[in-house]
Amino acid sequence: MSALRVLQVSAFFPGHGGGIEAVAGALAARMPAAGVAMHWMAGGPREEWPASWPGVTVTAEPAWDPLERRLGLPFPVWSPAALMRLWRRVGEHDVVHAHDFLYLPTLAxxxxxxxxxRPVVLTQHIGDIPFRSRRAHRLLTLLNRSLGAFVLRRVAQAVFVGLPVQRYFERFVRFRRPVCLVPNGVDHSLFHPPQTPPTGELRLLFVGRFVEKKGLRLLHHCLDLPGASWTFVGSGPLEPPAGPQLRLAGRLGPQQVADAFRTADLLVLPSTGEGFPLVVQEALASGTPVLVSTEVFEAFPGVDERCVFHVELRGATPEQALCERLQQLLGDPDRLRSARPAAAELARQWNWDATVQRYVDLYRDLAPAASHLLKSS
Incomplete structure (x- = not known):
């Protein structure tokens, strides 16, 4: 059987620091062993481009992004020459796999x-984001209900990584075929519990982009809570203010992120509008309990409330709700540290091999029509 030719398109590479591109990178790394010849096209600043990606052909395109700093909504713009290269690559492959519709490269x-x-598999990671700015929220809602609905109705296969985003779009989209829920996997060889659990002062950790949908504005109100220190891993326009109990680690490589998880007592990720953040799964696999929004909590396919804590952020005072929930958890250190075995056990349900196989099955199901078209073109 000849290798399937799949073109994967994402807005950015993992160097950008977001979960979508991290998922794209994890899939690309495992596709050659699954019999898929993958070509990965993405863009962003040159300093974020990978030198190579084992087993995968990579095309990196420069991009101009005028909206992310102003609205917290990235929208990289490719040049006409880059779009022409994308046009040629689409014609050379059996299946196109796009990550999220709301980017110019994936739309193109x-x-x-x-x-x-060519058939398209669209993995939609993000749904509604309750921006503080009414203008930004109205714009995203309009795009989701118009352009998003148009695209999701027409792709060969829509895939979601979490139930909240799937249910959001199911309210106003009629899909061509039943949607697939495919949770992201975890690299358990990298993300695993420490031999010696942390002791001493409690350590709180945030990992992700410093943008509104990740809850950065809410976290800014909780940085002076007594009884814990903070470490922030990532970058973005909403950088936390410096303080004696706060360390900004910047962007870290996968091994350093895994080490940060293992030395933390709690991952705090009050994000909204996301399917099921990969860093939550990786923290749990590292034996670190998590505090997430109730919206993300509801996305868990199987949950253990001994290690997955949540707070409702859809009320009138989300900042107060988050601070009060953190104070409760910080007041019971033994509860946090006794949660580590349950966290590691819960994470065993996620496996990248199973996730990759789901996608390969989708590619093969869609590829016969594309193969016929390729022979006649």
């Missing part, structure tokens, strides 16, 4: 696939 890839008769 899906348009080109429709024009060239």
């Amino acid at each position: 890839a899906m348009l080109f696939a429709a024009l060239r008769g």
